[in-house]
Amino acid sequence: MSATIQPPASQRDADAALSKGDAKAASELVSWKAGIGLGLLAVLGTVLFGLLANDKLAGFRIAEARDPNASTVAAWVTLAVALAASAYLAYLWAARRRQGGPVDRWIPAAALAAVVVLGLAALGVARLEKVAAPSMAVGWICSAVLLALAGYAIFLTTQRRPAPRWVGGVFAVVFLVGFLVWIVAGGRDSEPSISLGGLLAGSVTLAVPLVFGSLSGVLCERVGVVNIAIEGQLLLGAFSAAVVATVTGNVYFGLISAGVAGALVSLVLAVVSIKYLVNQIIVGVVLNVLISGLTSFLFSTLLTADPEHLNKPGRLDPVDIPFLADIPVIGPILFHQSLVGYLMYAAVIVVYVGLFHTKWGLRVRAVGEHPQAADTVGINVNRTRFRNVLMGGAIAGIGGSFFTLVSVDAFSKDMSGGRGYIALAALIFGRWNPIGAFLAALLFGFADNLQSIITIIGSPVPSQFMAMLPYALTVIAVAGLVGRSRPPAASGIPYVKG
Amino acid sequence: MKLELRGITKRFGSLVANDHIDLVVEPGQVHCLLGENGAGKSTLMNVLYGLYDPTEGEILIDGKPVVFKDPGQAMAAGIGMVHQHFMLIPVFTVAENVALGNETTKTGGFLDVEATRRRIRQISDQYGFDVDPDAMVEDLPVGVQQRVEIIKALVRDAEILILDEPTAVLTPQETDELLDIIRQLKRDGKSIVFISHKLREVKEISDIITVIRRGKVVGQAEPTASTTELASAMVGRAVRLTLEKGAPRTGDVTFKVRNLTVVNPNGQRVVDGLSFDIAKGEVLAIAGVQGNGQTELTEAILGVQPHASGSVTLDGEELLGRSVKQVLGAGVGFVPEDRTVHGLVGTFSISENMILDLYDKAPFASGLGMKPSVISENAAKKVEEFDVRTPSVTAAVGTLSGGNQQKVVLARELSRPLRLFIASQPTRGLDVGSIEFVHKRVIAERDHGTPVMIVSTELDEVVQLADRIAVLYRGRLVGIVPATTSRDVLGLMMAGVPAEEAEASVKAHAGTNPHAVPEAAGREGESDV
């Protein structure tokens, strides 16, 4: 049945009234989905990375530092900081474990991040410039690990025990490594190589509009409004940024106008779906068509006629954060961003903290979960929804400015290219959580960037299939995950008072 | 604080839900609003609480007229409300629910959860509530959820507390505890508006009773007034307080449930090893507080629960593991507990709803084609037979009143030969006329020789309809007892006490428990009104 159907109140009461302690029964519910899925992927991996591997070396260049001395210093400092952080987190973790108390969810995540940073800093300290992997050997090793993990998961399922979470995580990482080595080794050159730093930095850059888009989705869905119009918000944001920045000669005005444009799309969405109670999904879809037509029309009539005065916005250039930008690998990825990129980090943090730690967030989530309850404690449901939808639109609009102020410095027809929909998928993949959506968007950005890099070096796979990758990944993500995540209960349901 | 309502009128379109209602609630007084479902009690309280604008009339607090644009203003004026369907967010903690709309914040709008926790503990201690501020609401039993609702009102310094049908979801014992809490609140000088259609508790707790019928105040009564008197004032005619039904003529046992277990998606056993039989011509009522596995039990029999194990046989035929269509085809009539969500398609016409589970059977269809004329003729006939009040069979079923909607469901389910009839909460939210109609139909089906299973959380209904009563607690069968079992025993069983222990405990306390005494005598005159 539809996953969006809200369980009737009575049923939820029933779930609530029963004690959660009956863990013994949980074993009866272990699904075969995980085991079979991993098994199929492991076989696929074996065929690709093992059987179809060639005997070339796959090269991964570590980004070369602009200032080696500064870079080394930064690497050492980062190494020290990361070491200290890892040690502290490990201590915390162990301490919690020993007390028998629950480990806060952020601790393992932060520990993992610290270790990754540690490793990258170590690479910088070692001044390693390039890693070359023999594709055949790595391919077979990865295949073996994948098959072993899948076998373990299936074994656990036969024992009616769920596979622990690390199995999936390790599987994903190993699969990714195997895939990268295989695909890079398949390049045209005799010793093909790609820039690892470029791959990662590009991923973050490509993820920028996705992150803004999915944050817009988070703000809207958390308050109970499905926002399909992200695509339109991005597009109008891009258009408006280009035109306003050109006309005023100031890219910052362009940036602001992008936010306003996104909010404008939201305004229509809000009026029609909240005030006039039209199905939210329908309004979103129609708005996307409207914005696409409108911007294309204006582009064809006005912008192409006089690009000099209407479609030459200039650029928001990347800004280095002193010192931090010099850290090898990490620096160029995180601290060599445009203003829009930094705004993205800020937006993720603000939305996350806002939603889960402030009065505003509490009310927003209440409206999205149970609008009647919110109404009975004096919260104006539709006003809250209206406000959030506008905010979401503004955020997506700013994300749209990425296309015309950062990525390319001119507007062109339908230049958002469906990223609004991928942002929507990132939101679901990220389980309606700003941080989750951010990470999911990074994943999609990675797929997107990998695709374009591979196309450049040439690949064993036809380019059209590489181009499919982000979309196929989205389908797999959405199909594989939805069963485990639950949208805000009132999402998509208009609120009729009285 | 003194509350006064003057000439409150509320219209929805041409429907007058409240017609010039006057009401005075004195400080420290428990004022009962008595009226049957649909009489306009809840509408009146929603007007008072700022959820609806009154069409006419005014509200005075301590003699001063006030206007509430939204519940926030009503709360600020010292009015608190505990809704019949709790207004709690299941995925929030108790503290978050209590804080919502009345948040204590640190600088910058950050939530100060600790301050809320302190307030909750303080109120918990004062009234002996025992509520953990950090518990997730969806994990709490219904009775505790109700206390969270009361805390919500008290945190906001409510002086007037409106309780809308507060006992609907409680066991008799929990009801007694609630009544004690109300007495405590009254001692603290709070005014209580107690809305109910249950005469027993109204008589027990109230200082004064106002009876409302079809949107109008029809009179005031003292709690000493007789049950019959109150009942007829409420319904507007003499009501028979007991359902006339003959002794069951039971036949063979045709419906058997053995070791039925249902596991929910979180892995909890929500129905745990149930075994029972129903004979032809017998009504087995499943009693229990809401959320003790009743929904899952009926769903498992119907075939919509994916994780059910055990055995359910009808005439020796295994039903478990069959599709819903096969189960219905085996002659099972099913009235779901939530008619608007599970029983009917609101935007479909009455005609189509009348054949919702018969659409592919003769005479309504042959092959892939359906026969619209047969379908509407059938609807016209059934509307007549079941007295469904509607301008036309093409009207969307969602435009009908609750009682008429339920009649459509019954008409559909009872219109084919049945070998088992299951009705879940068959009279929830219905007025007395409709309740009488539904009950008569159920008994008629029983007398027709069909095994009948009634699931109800209303003890009155259970006692009236049942030939035997099975009590569920946390998915387990506490026991199956005869319909003559006393209310107190049933109440204890609904709290998980086995039948013999419950009998013993009731006997031991018979002399000391003040609430038990009127019970034996009162049962006679009790009705489900």
Add this chain to the structure above:
Amino acid sequence: MSEKTTPEPAAPAGKHAAKEPAADSPMQASPVEDVASGVVIDTAGGNIPPSAVPSSSQSGSIRPGPGDSLLRQIFTGNAMVSLLSVVLAIVLGGILMAVTNPKVAATAGYFFAQPGDLLTEVFRPYAALVQGSIFNWAGTDTAAQLYPITETLTVSTPLICAGLGVALAFRAGLFNIGAQGQIIFGALFGAYIGFTWHLPVGLHLLVVIVAGLIGGAVWGGVVGLLKARTGAHEVIVTIMLNYIANFLLLFLLTTPAFQRKGSTNPISPFLDQNALFPELLGPQFRLHAGFLVAVLATAFVWWLLNRSTVGFEFRAVGANASAAQTAGINVARSTILVMAIAGALAGLAGITQVSGTEKYLSGGVAASIGFDAITVALLGRSTPWGTFFAGLLFGAFRAGGVAMQAQTQTPIDIVLVIQSLIVLFIAAPPLVRAIFGLNPRKKKPTQGGTAGSKASGVKSGAAA
């Protein structure tokens, strides 16, 4: 949860209760209130998500007719709203074209001297649109004069088929945004059979059509399968499958199996003559028998939805999946089946492209038909014949748009704007009525607007 706070929108059921379900009587209800009560019924009081179809397209009547004067019904009814929506969208489109047209600015300068010039300039694109879609008054003979209307029918054909696919899925509660991909798959399957096999007259076309239906059904069915088995939201899945289908098509057109011999362009060989739809009016017109197939498809969908048990299942699942399940309808099976049939209808649209209009397969075979189909279905309120006429209207826009672009250099994108505006307005009748001041008499003028809007049961969000 909401049973109490959302009053059942009807009279109490007592023995003596008034006969009419009064709360929604049009005599008192404002349009917003009407919509609100419809939404309350549709969502079972906020407990289930709203269905994808306006409640007026369902079998139950929310507003019983009697009680309103005929005239009032005409002026406030659905037909009037539809007409006004079209007018409003055309006016807004005209304004957009006028402000972006430098000639208009020039003529506006001397507007008062020669107002005709400005108006001519403003109306020129629309005149070209009519001339290109209905009747060419400048044509030299009857054939040339009637050519536009046959073009409209030709262009409408795939729009109608794909629109039916989208509408059918809407009726089952599924937002099928994937007509684009389903058209591609239908065209892919059909075209391959069309240029590789060589069968007798009649049979070949039939086989091609069946192949196209299967192709679309496969691509649509996948969506249904994923939705039913994993709960993946069909909006995202269909959009992603559109991209995947498109890249797959581009890839195949570079392979020897599909690419035309001796061509470097990614296009397929021409289909066999036997695999093509016969021309209806001779070789000087593009109109082909595919249009008749579209008419048949419309009739079929009408029968399916309104007269068949399968369609009853679809509609029930779409309007209230919980109730459908309780009534013994297999929701998962319905979801898969309806997506397969919807896909097949879109696949048929692909066939009318490759076997009728285009005669070969290229990367642009689906153009933007799949997306236009969504607006077509919405405009048609998801009813089969509504979709048919919406398809004709948007076909006229498309056909006329091409002529307009050629004659007046107005980009055809304006058609997208007008289409989406029409759909947006039609979806919100109270908005249109408010714009044209057609709202039924105001209630209680003494209490003013605030009371009116609050009593209507919907807090005005605009007040925020």
